[in-house]
Amino acid sequence: MKEGPDIARIAALIGDPARANILSALMSGKALTATELASEAGVTVQTASAHLAKLEAGGLTAVRKSGRHKYISLAGPHVANVLEALMGLAAGQGHLRTRTGPRDVALREARVCYNHLAGARGIAMFDAMLAHGHLTQAGETLALTASGEVFVTDFGVDIAALRRARVPLCRSCLDWSARRTHLAGSLGRAMLAQMELQGWAHRQAGSRVVTFTSQGRRGFETWFGPLPSL
């Protein structure tokens, strides 16, 4: 009867609309302040403060204080994973009364998932790197091969610096829009950062959409091949 962990507590935590909005906003990977999150969730700051306290107590968010600001972010990739999985359910068979607008198409093509690239482009990148033997996958664990190291270094990523951090280099992450795997971990984050740096893409403020410039689209195709049909 009381088998396994206590699902309900965490699900209830995510189940409140205001908190769900907050968590969704944090899926952009950026750390946001309490006031920003309040406006994002559509509630007053007092209410948001209460919600944030609960989220933190529940271990879903991490908090960093800096001066009189409070920066909130997701507690980790595990949390992002659960959120993506939930989005998968909601998008798939759930109430799709949120009719698919132009915004939605953009989300499916390229978006930020916690802090790496997801959507069709994220999948395309992952598949291409796997197909060219730059990544290997065994079970849950993902690893960068020797050729992969050359590849990402050419791309402009400082692998050695990433290795020094304790964060795992490669992780796989499941996508809600296509139910496919893409690249997460510090490498995934670095690849996205590099694309922004090269002027390939930029994020829209307060949104998870990643917009690619025409130059970026060309560059992407050169490095990772064409996009699969959307």
Added chain:
Amino acid sequence: MKEGPDIARIAALIGDPARANILSALMSGKALTATELASEAGVTVQTASAHLAKLEAGGLTAVRKSGRHKYISLAGPHVANVLEALMGLAAGQGHLRTRTGPRDVALREARVCYNHLAGARGIAMFDAMLAHGHLTQAGETLALTASGEVFVTDFGVDIAALRRARVPLCRSCLDWSARRTHLAGSLGRAMLAQMELQGWAHRQAGSRVVTFTSQGRRGFETWFGPLPSL
């Protein structure tokens, strides 16, 4: 602001203790009746009826009527995936006030996840099959190789029959207790069924624990090698 799918609705659905209990019970893969679920959740039948209506409306459960009985099961593997992911969060960093009892150890060793084998044994089986080249993994997709076909046929599984069904043969599924992948899909289900048929293991009524007989433990080691340290 209203980006992506509506997480909150589904999370709230799972977030009620009674409904969470119902869903957890359904993780055994068996279809249960409304009254069984009511007692499982610790509420009266009327209350359970209301909950079941909501779960069905939310697309989390599927219902099959037979005579005056109503058999409820999870709507599909996607739902099971989300539940497992949530368990991962809850088990990992969440409130572990459900202190790990002997029951819990058994759950970690071998349990039913929707309808295939999970826990340490599930992972061991998956890893062994991958290591011996019986399975290949590319992205999210998992495939049975030629040698794998021989292997599972030797094990007593009728591959041809499984192929005729429209359900995917191989799927991977993430484990909450170890954050590792194991084998799902119709093959995963068939492997578990075959183990039970051979008298290796049996499920405890009303529980997700899978108990292995001493003969079963020997057989398991012969076919899939030793268990990793728990």
Added chain:
DNA sequence: TTTATGCTTCGCTTACGATCGAACTATGAA
């Protein structure tokens, strides 16, 4: 110091939803 800003705490109202008793419908057995 004063003033502004970011966030929290308090007290209160409000509303939604979980729960159950009781009555009702449907299927099957005697």
Added chain:
DNA sequence: TTCATAGTTCGATCGTAAGCGAAGCATAAA
């Protein structure tokens, strides 16, 4: 037909938690 069992619907109760206004801290600038 009558009885028993499985499940639903109705109505009422009750608790909890979300929400906000107002006041209270804390930090930083003027």
